[in-house]
Amino acid sequence: MTKKLFIIFSYLLLSRAIYSIGITPTRYLFLSSHNEICEGSFTIVNDHNIDMPVSVEIQEGIKSIENKKLPSVSQWLKIEKENFVLSPGEKRSINFKVIVPENTSGTFSARISFVDKSQQAFSTSMTVPIYIIVKGTEIVDWTVQELKIKNTPVGLSGSLTIENNGNVIFHTLGKLVIKDKKGKEVFSTQAGGGNAVFPNNKIITPLNVKDLNLKPGKYYAYITLSGYNNETKNFKFEIIKTKDDKYQIKKLEK
Numbered sequence: 501m502t503k504k505l506f507i508i509f510s511y512l513l514l515s516r517a518i519y520s521i522g523i524t525p526t527r528y529l530f531l532s533s534h535n536e537i538c539e540g541s542f543t544i545v546n547d548h549n550i551d552m553p554v555s556v557e558i559q560e561g562i563k564s565i566e567n568k569k570l571p572s573v574s575q576w577l578k579i580e581k582e583n584f585v586l587s588p589g590e591k592r593s594i595n596f597k598v599i600v601p602e603n604t605s606g607t608f609s610a611r612i613s614f615v616d617k618s619q620q621a622f623s624t625s626m627t628v629p630i631y632i633i634v635k636g637t638e639i640v641d642w643t644v645q646e647l648k649i650k651n652t653p654v655g656l657s658g659s660l661t662i663e664n665n666g667n668v669i670f671h672t673l674g675k676l677v678i679k680d681k682k683g684k685e686v687f688s689t690q691a692g693g694g695n696a697v698f699p700n701n702k703i704i705t706p707l708n709v710k711d712l713n714l715k716p717g718k719y720y721a722y723i724t725l726s727g728y729n730n731e732t733k734n735f736k737f738e739i740i741k742t743k744d745d746k747y748q749i750k751k752l753e754k
Contacts, residue, residue, distance in 0.1 A: 521554070521586075521616050521626055522547055529631040529669070530598065538598040542628060544614055546586035553617040556582045556594065561609030561629055564667035564699035570608050576601050577610050577630070598632060605637035606667025607699050633668050640728045641666040642697065644735040647676075647721055649709055649747040658707030660723070664697045671696050674725035674732075676707060678739065680717070687712050692725050714741045721749075 522545045530538040546552045560573045580595040596612070609632065615625040646661040662672060672692040679685050693705045721737040740748040 521545065521552065521614055521624075523614060523626045523628055525628075527629045527631065529633070531633050531635050532598075532600045533635045534600050534602050534604070536600050538600070538632065539595065540630070541593045541595045542612070542614075543591055543593050544586065545591045546588055549588045550618060551588070552586045554584055554586060555615045555617055557613040557615060557625075559611045559613070561611045561631075562669070562698050563608040564606030566605050566667065567608045570604060571601050573610050579612065596630070598630065600632060600634060604632075605634050606639065607631060607633050607669045609669075631669055638668050638728070639666040640668060640731070642670070642727055643733075644723055644725065644751075645702065646751070647723070647737045647739075647749050649707075649712070649739070649749065651745060656709045656712055658709035658712075659704050660691060660707060661702055661704050662692070662697050662725075663702040664699055666728070667699045668728050669696060669698055670728035672705075672725045672727055674723065677722045677724075678712070678714070679720050679722065681719070686714065686719070691723055697727075714739075716741050716743045720752075 524543050528540050532538050544554065556579055558573055558577060558579060560570070563570055576599050578597045584592065586592060594614075598610075610630045611627050612630065613625045613627040642662065642664040644660055645663040647658075648661075649656060649658045660676075664670070671694055673694045674691045676689050676691040677685055678687040687709075689708050691705070691707060695703055695705050697703055717740070719739040719741065721739055723735040723737070724732060725735070726732050736752045738750050738752055742748065
């Protein structure tokens with residue numbers, strides 16, 4: 501039984517490797533006013549040696565809470581082709597147009613899926629988002645809510661909880677630096693990971709702290725992150741490493 505499952509699983513992996521599609525770019529983000537037209541295109545390529553029938557499917561994506569009555573995605577997003585066939589090695593650009601509806605604010609989005617229909621048993625797809633931020637309605641309100649460092653069976657793990665109370669999406673990236681009481685740097689690592697932080701939401705992003713080696717005592721963590729429109733914010737946390745190898749961490753207000 502185990503061998504049969506392994507063979508089937510291997511076949512599925514092989515099939516996905518043989519029948520695949522490539523899409524560029526991987527996302528769009530527009531800052532636009534009401535009734536403004538935003539245009540772009542995705543390039544899709546068939547990297548393999550068979551014809552590939554492709555179906556384009558459109559769905560509503562994330563949106564900020566004030567866009568509950570957003571019109572159907574088909575009313576504000578138009579795409580050039582919905583079905584086509586790519587020959588082996590062929591590239592094709594698929595154009596789209598967004599008309600920003602009235603009575604929208606903050607962020608709304610769509611997801612475009614390019615579905616490979618060449619497989620009879622199952623289909624594979626790649627999905628790319630289009631984000632629209634309505635110019636002049638942006639509310640930027642985000643913070644690092646929590647820093648965690650803890651021991652696990654496989655070593656130290658760390659994370660940041662980033663909370664977005666605003667209505668704009670942004671990608672965050674930065675650095676965490678730990679210093680002792682005298683201000684000497686004892687550790688640093690990348691923070692944020694370039695992850696998307698959606699409006700009215702929060703994410704937990706991992707920190708690579710496997711090489712962190714603190715003696716018991718008090719330390720301070722300084723976190724610098726970029727947010728919406730590359731705005732930079734700074735945060736400070738107090739870390740107490742206990743004698744029983746635990747970490748007590750609290751955020752320090754400015």
